[in-house]
Amino acid sequence: MGAKKNKKWIRFRHTVVTNLAFLVIYPYSLLKYGIKIEKFADSKRQYLVLLNHQTPFDQFFVGMSFNRKTMYYLATEDIFSKGFLSKLIRFLIAPIPIKKQTTDIKAVMTCLRVAREGGSIVIAPEGNRTYSGRTEYMNPAIVSLAKKLSLPIALYRLEGGYGVQPRWSDVTRKGKMRGYVYEVIEPEEYKSLTDDELFERIKEGLYVDETTLGGEFFHKNRANYLERCIYVCPFCGLSEFHSEGGFVKCVKCGREAEYTVTKEFKGVGYEHPFRFVADWYDYQEQYINSLNTLSLTESPLYTESIRLYEIIPYKNRYLVKKEASVSLYGDRVTVDDLTFDFDSVSQLSVLGKNKLNIYYGDKLYQFKGSKRFNALKYLHFYYRYKNIKGENDDQFLGL
Numbered sequence: 001m002g003a004k005k006n007k008k009w010i011r012f013r014h015t016v017v018t019n020l021a022f023l024v025i026y027p028y029s030l031l032k033y034g035i036k037i038e039k040f041a042d043s044k045r046q047y048l049v050l051l052n053h054q055t056p057f058d059q060f061f062v063g064m065s066f067n068r069k070t071m072y073y074l075a076t077e078d079i080f081s082k083g084f085l086s087k088l089i090r091f092l093i094a095p096i097p098i099k100k101q102t103t104d105i106k107a108v109m110t111c112l113r114v115a116r117e118g119g120s121i122v123i124a125p126e127g128n129r130t131y132s133g134r135t136e137y138m139n140p141a142i143v144s145l146a147k148k149l150s151l152p153i154a155l156y157r158l159e160g161g162y163g164v165q166p167r168w169s170d171v172t173r174k175g176k177m178r179g180y181v182y183e184v185i186e187p188e189e190y191k192s193l194t195d196d197e198l199f200e201r202i203k204e205g206l207y208v209d210e211t212t213l214g215g216e217f218f219h220k221n222r223a224n225y226l227e228r229c230i231y232v233c234p235f236c237g238l239s240e241f242h243s244e245g246g247f248v249k250c251v252k253c254g255r256e257a258e259y260t261v262t263k264e265f266k267g268v269g270y271e272h273p274f275r276f277v278a279d280w281y282d283y284q285e286q287y288i289n290s291l292n293t294l295s296l297t298e299s300p301l302y303t304e305s306i307r308l309y310e311i312i313p314y315k316n317r318y319l320v321k322k323e324a325s326v327s328l329y330g331d332r333v334t335v336d337d338l339t340f341d342f343d344s345v346s347q348l349s350v351l352g353k354n355k356l357n358i359y360y361g362d363k364l365y366q367f368k369g370s371k372r373f374n375a376l377k378y379l380h381f382y383y384r385y386k387n388i389k390g391e392n393d394d395q396f397l398g399l
Contacts, residue, residue: 009094009110010117015070017092018063025060032172033057033164037064038180040154046120047184048151050142052135052206053124054161054177061179062122062156071120074098074107078351078366083316096121097314108145115149125202128350128399131229131376132281133162133210133263136399138203143195146202150187155205157182162210163217163263166277167353168228170371175217182206211276216261223248223259226277228354231377232284234273238301242372285397288380294388296330302377303327304369308335311357311364326367328378331385333358340365343389348382350375350399 029035033055043066051062059073075095080086089095096114098107111121123145125138146153160177183205190198226248227241239252247268249256256268265272265280274280308321327334332341340360347359356367356375367375376399383398 008117009072009114010070010119011094013091014072014093018070022060022063026064029057029060029064033161033177034175035061035160035164035177035179037061038178039067040065040181042184043067046115046118046151047154048115048146048149049120049122049154049156050146050202050206051122051124051156052158052208053126053129054158054208055129055165058124058158058161058179059122061158065156065179065181066120071122072096072114073122074111074124076351077311077313078355078357080314081311081317086314086316099313108148111145112148115151121149121151125206129167130162131167131399132278133166133276134278135203135207135209137396138199138206140195140199142202143199146190146198147195152187153185153190153202155182155185155202156180157206157208159208159213160210160215163213163215166229168225169222170225170353171219171221173217173219173222175215209278210263211278217263218261220245222246222261225353225371226259227372228374229277229376230280230284231374232287234280234283237287240302285380285395288384288397289387289395291330291384292388293330293381293384297332300327300329300334301381304373306335306367306369306373309366309368311366313364317366320365326369328381330381333378335367342382342385345382348379348398350379 049062051058063071073095075097077097077099079089079095080097096107096110098104114121125142126136127139128136130136158177158179160175163173164175164177165172185201223243223246226243230241231239233239233250233252235255236250236252239250242249242251247256247258255270257272258266258268260266264275274283304326306324306326307319308324309317310320311317324335332339340358345358345360349357351357354369354373354375356378358365379398383396387394
């Protein structure tokens with residue numbers, strides 16, 4: 001008896017579900033995000049669609065530009081670790097699983113499989129939504145995958161999304177954004193390019209800097225949860241912040257700044273040193289890169305409460321501790337009686353707005369703090385430690 005034939009990844013139901021979903025999602029997106037979706041005329045072919053990542057709805061915007069053609073999106077293991085819900089998502093639209101911030105061979109093989117079956121594939125090469133408002137670090141491995149797939153590359157650009165709904169925020173502002181195909185690079189063209197040349201072309205096509213784009217974005221709580229992104233004060237160093245309404249305040253020195261409708265900062269009673277979040281974000285990274293974190297190991301830099309979960313990848317997650325105390329040091333993270341020393345942590349990543357995943361030994365743990373929890377600082381300190389040890393690029397801090 002011959003070997004059992006592999007089932008196809010692409011199913012007719014995926015197209016049916018996608019088309020039905022867009023009947024609701026399309027008007028909802030226009031209303032919620034104020035987005036102008038530009039239809040892509042040549043959308044009947046297969047593509048590898050690459051996009052910059054600004055909002056949680058980006059994948060829907062791509063689908064709407066391509067006339068609801070069924071497309072297959074790379075999604076992190078977090079989506080696939082929610083038990084029955086994950087099984088339902090797999091059944092309905094079959095996203096392609098990928099381990100965040102790693103080169104996942106299985107994900108590459110699945111992409112090749114989908115391409116062979118005639119499907120289009122959608123990837124955000126950043127692997128993360130931007131915290132700063134600029135298109136951030138991209139893994140150069142995207143070039144190797146693109147050449148293996150040999151599909152036309154459609155560079156899809158989103159503009160204004162950071163103004164409408166920045167990663168650190170829970171609210172959607174009233175403003176305007178745009179989604180459109182910026183450029184298509186045909187296989188005949190990129191096969192003659194070196195890997196570096198194609199990578200530069202991709203980065204250039206997807207680069208958006210929200211500090212140079214105009215527009216106003218209105219919401220009474222537009223500054224809420226900026227502390228998910230910012231944890232270094234230009235006046236007193238490592239700190240904590242509290243946001244409310246349109247304002248954010250350093251807990252240590254008490255200086256307060258308004259986050260205006262133009263995405264600019266305005267100091268309350270003083271000249272604020274940064275114009276945009278991107279400027280503050282750059283300063284914060286420079287500050288961390290100036291620290292010798294190997295000397296910051298005696299006392300915790302931060303201590304806060306979290307829920308601790310263990311993730312069984314692609315299956316489920318289990319609550320380990322409902323309320324635990326987590327402390328950050330220059331070389332480790334402790335959670336009550338558990339210690340995650342950075343030498344033994346193989347990977348650390350931020351998911352969503354402020355969840356933290358730690359790969360320790362053969363286990364994967366997730367930290368989920370309060371709404372004001374800043375997961376970014378743990379990532380930065382982990383990468384700074386690794387950089388000092390010579391294991392990574394000396395400036396890159398993980399995003």
